[in-house]
Amino acid sequence: MPRPQRSEQFDPAEVCVVHVVQRCVRRAFLAGVDHQSGKDFSFRKEWIRRRMEALASVFAVDVLSYAVMSNHMHQILRNRPDVCAEWTDEEVAIRWLRVFPGRRLEEHLAEPTGNDVKMLTRDKERLAEVRKRLSDISWFMRALAEPIARMANKQDECTGRFWEGRFKAQRIVDEAGLLACSMYVDLNPVRAAMAETPEEAMHTSAYDRAKARRGEKLNSAAFDLKPIPTDEAGRKLRETPVDELREQRKKKRRNPTGRKILRDGWLSPLTMATDKLADEPEVHSDGVRSSDKGFLHLSWKNYWALLRWTAQRATKDSKTEMPPVVRDVLTKVGIDVSMWRDLVWDWQRYFGNNSCIGRPESIKEHAATSGRHHYRGQASTACCFA
Known part of the structure; x- marks a missing residue:
């Protein structure tokens, strides 16, 4: 069965949350040690994290959770047309031109x-088209x-496709689905035996949040949202050799x-x-994220x-007893406590082929608003929710 069209899953003009998966072609190695060639591409994970960080500073798209794996990557994204409208x-214009300048390096x-x-x-x-695209996942x-x-x-000295195809997208329609999906994404390295605990699972959102609680900082990859004065640009272009311009650009990319x-x-x-209205944009003003x-x-x-x-x-x-605080969290969002472990660890079984994630009643409601009778997997996931 073909994947649904993007227009059926999310609308750039509507705030929505989407789980995104992008895989390498033929499961080639995106990062980590390639068992065929023996090469270690682990450093590419930081490429991806920094690129996501840079894009979060210019797009009206919130990065909620992410995990960079050996041959694929996960993100949970929320588009924010309400922020872009502000x-x-x-x-x-400057946000768009930072990502899509429409000119060569020599210029x-x-x-x-x-x-x-x-x-x-x-x-x-x-400009109206650009504004729309800035809130498009x-x-x-x-x-x-x-x-x-x-x-x-x-780097591989080759040409051709690197990604398997268009990214897989799953619409998340309620908080129960969002909590479960976020846990699944953050625990991907643990499930893949790349890390024993979340504390060791680098290049995940949970790892970043945990380190930030201890005060760890990094050089910001956010774009500089100030245009270069036109006269200065012309002077620099005339007086500076192209190789030197390239070197300057490379240095600035490390910390714009x-x-x-x-x-x-x-x-x-x-x-x-809790003191904010549900529809309040909460626009971020420090230049590192949209809201x-x-x-x-x-x-x-x-x-x-x-x-x-x-x-x-x-x-x-596993005989680990569930702490009361954990039980309360799951009960509050309507997830069956006894099924929580299966829901996260056997995610592919319940939501792997679904185009919509959430409680059955939430999926049914979303299907009705989308002009559909139901979504695949709607009934099979009912056992996981209270």
Whole structure:
């Protein structure tokens, strides 16, 4: 059965949460040690994390959770057209031009100038299309996948497709589905025996959040959202050799703004603020992510406790007793406590082939609003929810 069309799963003009999976062609190694060639590509995981961080600073898309694996990557993304609507025309223009400058390196580092921004803001039809694309998950994934593929092919001295095809997308329709999916994503390295505990599972959102709680910082990969003065750009282009421009561009990529941020500063906050209205955009103003809106009615302390407890339940015969706080979290969102372990560890069995994730009644409601009778797997997942 073919995958549903993107337009059937999410709309750039509507706030929605999507679980995204992108795989390498023929399960080739994205990162880690390739057993065929013996080469270690582990450093590519940081390529991907930094690219996601950079894109989170310009797109109206919140990165809720992520995990970079050996031959694929997971993200849970939330598009934010409400945030994009709050940006000025100049902000929209500079954000777009930072990612898609539309010029070659030799034409001044492919960095936007003040004149470029003015030209785009004057073209109202083009600007409206750009504003729409900045809150489109498909454009976010395009801007993430293409540069990684080019860099990997250049390093491997080959050409051709690097990714298996278009990314797989699953719409998440309620908090129970979002909590379970977020746990599944954060525990992917543990399930794959790449790490024994969440504390050791690098290049996951849970690892970043845990390290940030201890004050760990990193060089920000966020784009510099200030255009270069046009006269300065012209002077630099005339007076600086191309090789030197390339070297300057490479150095600036390491830390475009010269700032340090907490390790999870670019991720969406975990906990939703109780003093905010549900439809309030909560626009972020520090230039490292699109908004300050959380995504779960759950504290980090309780999320971390649930994550660690679930990680210990690798086998069904595990005798680890469920702490009361963990039981309360699951009961509150309507998940059957006795089925929680199976839901996360056997995720592919319950939601692997589904295009929609959540409680059966939530999936049914979403199907009705989408003009469908039902979604695949709607009935088979009922046993996991109270």
